[in-house]
Amino acid sequence: MEQLKRTLRDKASARWAMMVIVSFLMAANYYFYDALSPLKTLLQEKLNFSSQDFGIVAGFYAFPNTFLLMAVLGGIILDKLGIRPTGLLFAVFMLIGAFLTAYGATDYYNNGGFSYGLMNSFWTDYSPGLKMMSFGMLLFGLGAETSIVVASKILVKWFKGYEIALAFALNLGIARIGTALAFNLSPRLVMPDFWSAPVWFAAMLLLVGFLVFLVYIMYDVKLDRQTQTKASLIDKDEEFQISDLGKLLTNRSFLFITALCVTFYAAVFPFLKYAPDFFHHKFGVSVKTAGDIASLLPYGTVIFTPLFGWFVDKKGRSASLMIYGSLLLIFVHLMFSLTTFNVYVLMVLLGIAFSLVPAAMWPSVAKIVPEHRIGTAYGAMFSLQNLGLFGVPILAGTLLDNTNPGITPEMIEAGARLNYTPTMLMFVGFGIVGFIFALLLKWDDKTSGYGLELPSNTKTENSVS
Template structure:
């Protein structure tokens, strides 16, 4: 399609592109919150609802079951055939309904017997999970639609960053929001999804306008409309037989299997391994803003996200090297001053399991926009995936083999950096490998494969945790002993080793197939 030089569309406006990004990213924020907020509630679910580690793992593991058997593929086909607007409403609504069922189940609405509550919550999580991954595909596809040819890697990184912000806040604040109870925390998380669906409705207005503008441009330039082809399974076969796509899809499985499942257990690991607390000391450790501790604590994370954006965006706008350096120094000075002013409260956060575990997505809040901007400007996507995989190995060894709390902190930060590096490099790379009209199916295929790894490890960590502590379970539940997490976390090192191997294969395949994964955005290999 030739570019129209006689008129502009809404996506040519920088301001409108970024408004759209915020509207679309709202769904990423709320669904990731609901996906991961249970991690801060594991101890409370054991004491209040009587769940075991295996039952906790089963609950979060079954979130992936429909996607393991093709729901995301179906969603991708619907996305490619019916468009991202209808797909977003359909699957966003499914996620919201599933979230409501989880909340009602935890409150005993369908019965107060533990097995009834567990099975009802599992049903809700299955429905939520069936919508979750397609919503992620919709959001990613929308960002590509509005930002391709512009700052695509940065926009995708920020979109992912909103998801990580949801994860961080869900982990850190769910115990505070619930005030010692599970159901209020779940109800709040379900409400967030409903609110961000309204944001998506506003986005639809923008998207309809853009399509009309593009259609008008095509008519004015005597261009024929590019007809959408019906989905064919031969398209899927072509995807999975493309070596570059196959390697990046398998890398998506192994890398995320080493991160997302761990996040669900990280607060409990810190409480059991290093003696951290689940609750902050009474009357201490909270930031109060407009009379609300939850709002004050939330703004800390939002502020860190803004600093991450500032580090990646402001210096790049300076024309001289001196100007860039000055911008970095000013932002760092303001950042340091903000952290120093909060040092006493943050020191209490670093002794709290849910708050400290939020360092994992916190790392992505700070670094994903920076790495996304780097990929835009410098490339090196495959190399960054290799580096991220090495950091994954270091993180899990630090948190499993050693009992040193300093190494534990370094492991969490390393995992957060890896969690930024790999997605910031991976998702723009897919857009280079796969034709735009088949991106929905491509992302859906990757998410389907990813869910096999997630489902097995979500449940597997909990099952192995109970098995590894089999002789001491009664004493642990009586509060006389603590869980030993060494074996469950050490097994995640294998995910990092396989990820490195796949990253090298991807880099080798790219040299042969010439997709330009190591090149900056917009630059093509010779």
């Protein structure tokens, strides 16, 4: 029949090409997010940042998605307007925020450059550099989280009914190459007379990612024409209703997987923000070596996440994999906190944990939530996830300052070491809470009928479409 003609998404080469294109933008996003992580000591030296100040800049990434619910609104906008206009709008926010963050780190700005006086006119307890970089990270985060929601919907659009778990896993793996390269390259891009060069490089990489996304748009238009759909219109019975949020918030499986998402990522991403500094202080390695050690986690996920994604597609066991990953996370953070066990081995194990949970979690959402509400669902998850990404870096920095009283940036530059044990035990606590929600998710799956333990393409009584 004419209606059964093949479209672009039915061609494996086209599907995977779209995954690579979208993943490149994700990698540029992740690179910028982590570009400052290996530069904590440098920020303390050049801009006189405290650990709390560093946590504020890192945490403000999540501010709009936590307190303004922008990821939820972005998901709703995505479901209403479609991939192309939503993706373009929020990619522009990312770019503006990235360049403002880089500008806030420059010597020109901090020596009285444009808008320095404005930033110095309020909240005088905080430096203008801190405020400009935080504002830039706020705008970057506003665009970045919704862009991740857009990428998730793109993968569902092209891969549902095919290799969706593997596609999500490879997407995450490629994206985390960006994180790994940020840890490797940022310390090495510092120039004596241009110390903020790593931040500018990250902003330019994001600009390249934006241009690559424009290429994806051409293929998205072609697919919509083939399937006779319009990016800005959906069927009347699928239009967004406020009651859709209510349905999500009364779905036990969705609540459990969201709570796991919040607590698990709160124990990983904020840790990565401080990981190079932690390795430098606890293990006495150089800043460059500390960045290289931290990069082992994202490099590990490049290998392990696709492997576990393939396993979920073929064998299922998503709920079980989330439990195993949560347990491994707790073990690694305990070892970091209380021992001096080989840091390279522990980072590889953390990479395995950080592959198990996402490889199983993100495709599981597509089983729990109908496709035409997937943007809203991912948006809600990312907004709640950002509660941890906002508060935990600031909490970690405050805890680090309070448990190391009297240690100044000058003393650190002279060789003083920070005690990270209380901060690391805090990450253990988040891991334990995540493990509890992973258990609850598996328990609920036994009665919900979503089939989280079944292979990706298996139909169940409560399968959503």
